[in-house]
Amino acid sequence: MTTLQSQLIEDEGYRQFPYKDTVGKLTIGIGRNLDDVGITRNEALIMLSNDIEKVRYALTEKLSFFKTLTPSRQDALINMGFNMGVTKLLTFKKTLMYLSIGDYESASNECLKSVWATQVGDRAKRIAKVLQFGS
Secondary structure (H helix, E strand, O other): OOHHHHHHHHHHOOEEEEEEOOOOOEEEEOOEEOOOOOOOHHHHHHHHHHHHHHHHHHHHHHOOOHHHOOHHHHHHHHHHHHHHOHHHHOOOHHHHHHHHOOOHHHHHHHHHOOHHHHHHOHHHHHHHHHHHHOO
8 A cells, every 4th residue: 555545544534334424425435436436437446346346255165056147047046146135045944945956947947937027027037047947
């Protein structure tokens, strides 16, 4: 860390969640003015990579069978966990049970019966297809 970085952290502070600064600008992190500056595509991609890895780690920890799934099926579950949160994904008991025993058609069907599937439409159909066919 450079001296300037240390100074800016001391002066600006760190905030994990967005807040309004002293002039009412939406700000996050270490003084990032979201109203006027926003984030770059590269910054968004870095955040996305970090978020994907957090979901991957959580699913590896919570689902004993997760690592036995094909990479495509793992990605499908990560997509679901990214969208709704891992805690909510873990409530898909039947879908997960069918995945754990390799009954991919039933897992796909159960996924499509959810309220989530009606909320996200084509995304759920695409994910269910990956769960069923593995690609």
